[in-house]
Amino acid sequence: MLTIMSTGTPSTLSPQALHGLSTSLRIGVMRLGRRLRQEGQRDGLTPTQLATLATLDKSGPLSLGELAAAERVQPPSMTRVIVALEAAGLVARSADPTDGRVALVSATRAGRAALGAIRRRRDAWLELRLAALPPQDIEILRQAAEVLERLADA
Amino acid sequence: MLTIMSTGTPSTLSPQALHGLSTSLRIGVMRLGRRLRQEGQRDGLTPTQLATLATLDKSGPLSLGELAAAERVQPPSMTRVIVALEAAGLVARSADPTDGRVALVSATRAGRAALGAIRRRRDAWLELRLAALPPQDIEILRQAAEVLERLADA
DNA sequence: TATTGTTATACTCTATAACTATA
DNA sequence: TATAGTTATAGAGTATAACAATA
Numbered sequence: 201m202l203t204i205m206s207t208g209t210p211s212t213l214s215p216q217a218l219h220g221l222s223t224s225l226r227i228g229v230m231r232l233g234r235r236l237r238q239e240g241q242r243d244g245l246t247p248t249q250l251a252t253l254a255t256l257d258k259s260g261p262l263s264l265g266e267l268a269a270a271e272r273v274q275p276p277s278m279t280r281v282i283v284a285l286e287a288a289g290l291v292a293r294s295a296d297p298t299d300g301r302v303a304l305v306s307a308t309r310a311g312r313a314a315l316g317a318i319r320r321r322r323d324a325w326l327e328l329r330l331a332a333l334p335p336q337d338i339e340i341l342r343q344a345a346e347v348l349e350r351l352a353d354a
Numbered sequence: 355m356l357t358i359m360s361t362g363t364p365s366t367l368s369p370q371a372l373h374g375l376s377t378s379l380r381i382g383v384m385r386l387g388r389r390l391r392q393e394g395q396r397d398g399l400t401p402t403q404l405a406t407l408a409t410l411d412k413s414g415p416l417s418l419g420e421l422a423a424a425e426r427v428q429p430p431s432m433t434r435v436i437v438a439l440e441a442a443g444l445v446a447r448s449a450d451p452t453d454g455r456v457a458l459v460s461a462t463r464a465g466r467a468a469l470g471a472i473r474r475r476r477d478a479w480l481e482l483r484l485a486a487l488p489p490q491d492i493e494i495l496r497q498a499a500e501v502l503e504r505l506a507d508a
Numbered sequence: 509t510a511t512t513g514t515t516a517t518a519c520t521c522t523a524t525a526a527c528t529a530t531a
Numbered sequence: 532t533a534t535a536g537t538t539a540t541a542g543a544g545t546a547t548a549a550c551a552a553t554a
Contacts, residue, residue, distance in 0.1 A: 279514060332508070455531070
């Protein structure tokens, strides 16, 4: 097992060090992100469609407006996204029983299955490359993955 | 100073562990990448324009065809990118002295300055969030940044 | 009258196909 | 004849504006 150990020096970093880290981390994340996106381009869903499906899978049924806000697109754009996903059988629309204006959207069983398949395919590409790394690097990434998620949600 | 130290256990990881890492790393990278892209949306350049300018800044003058290949777009698309960047004064075109068909593209001084400003702005956003992390997390990210770049180029 | 979602329309980015200029 | 780049045209994705239905 590899672990992070402190050797006992000051816990604050210089502004310069932080700046350098910001730059290199941004480059690394953007570059790997671009590759992952390119690899996932044959799965038949646009990035927004895929993100919407993932949000529905994670957060359960949401109104069209809530989805638009979550994905940071305008309502008319989300309408088109949902129309496409519905035509593909991946989501279903139903009227909100308490408010007739609201269109509740939920992922279908097929939608969840498709999402799983897409994720497995993307993971496979990355796994292949991870397997080629030395164990120290893998351990670094394991710890970084969790920090990156927290950073993105901050 | 924080350092990674091996405690001496097996250097191979189970396929399951690798799979889990692949998933969480993909999610973390994609999510942070999306945030970084959204933050950089007010800098007036499209992602491809920015990437092209960065490539020119890094690799020196390149032909339009070489740029198209580097950014993985078709030549007509790169023509439009260069037309836009040239109109903005960020790149310059010149004829190749040895082959009249080739259009050599290079970043102007203004282009390099604009690139620097954009990078500083994006870094600033990330820096603000990095500064809020505990030092252990920062050290993890410092080591991960380099590994991520290698992974993307693999 | 305010709000949710849709339709109409336009703009941006990228692609393929056809064309021009040079080798 | 082959290659580098451009112009012409089309398609995908998103936006704003105008509209319909419900609260």
